[in-house]
Amino acid sequence: MTPFLKSTREGSILILTMSQPETRNALTGNTATEEFVQACEQIARDPGIRCVILTAEGPVFSSGGNVKDMKRYQTEQLPPEVIRQEYRHGIQRIPKALYNLDVPVICAINGPAIGAGLDLTTMCDIRIASEKATFAESFVKVGIVPGDGGAWLLPRAVGMSKASEMAFTGEALNAQQALDCGLVSRVVPHEALLGEALALARKIAANPGGVLRMTKRLLREGERSSLESLLELSAGYQAIAHMSPDHHEAVNAFIDKRPPQFAE
Secondary structure (H helix, E strand, O other), X not given: OOOOEEEEEEOOEEEEEEOOHHHOOOOOOOOHHHHHHHXXXXXXXXXXXXXXXXXXOOOOOEOOOOOHHHHHHHHOOOOHHXXXXXXXXXXXXXXHHHOOOOOOEEEEEOOOEEXXXXXXXXXXXXXXXXXXXXXXXXXXXXXXXXXXXXXXXXXXXXXXXXXXXXXXXXXXXXXXXXXXXXXOXXXXXXXXXXXXXXXXXXXXXXXXXXXHHHHHHHHHHHOOOOHHHHHHHHHHHHHHHHOOHHHHXXXXXXXXXXXXXXXX
């Protein structure tokens, strides 16, 4: 079977490309979960990676769950507990791995992001859309609920009212509508998508890797912790940052009026 994820490296930037356009980059019925989890584990262990770009081959970003594969729930008469465990040990491992990754992740959305494909984009930090991208929280259209964490992820991206509208109707947003509600931060011409993502990734990767990871962790923790708890964590991280060689280099470069040279 063709690997689901292709990986390419540009210095401290890693590009992950979903590469099964024949299935519209479906996230189930294949090795997608295992490959996402493995990729995130490898990224977490590599301090040289400062930014990740997630994108896809073909006209569709991701169709989410493989609807044809869902037919087996009828034919095999699987009990609910078995299906529950499939989700827990299957696709639900993707948000746990990707959303909790400390390295900044840019999602470059080249086409329709449907169901779990939409939720996949919300596991990333920054979303850039091609003008051809569309977005649908469409589980209700096929008689199921968001099983991959979408009910937690989507409201944090667009607010509860817009998330509810999307989840209850299943209707799609075009790229401009996604921009208007804050689901994406920019819409670019289709042919410029990867170039725009790389330009942004280079700006991010120009900064110290350790501080980038700690900054992302603070943003993630800030979504679910109290101000007091976040301040305590921030103080601890800041103590580490102040004693880092990269901070010393940044201060010295500022005083010397020269560009900083951070460690690789």
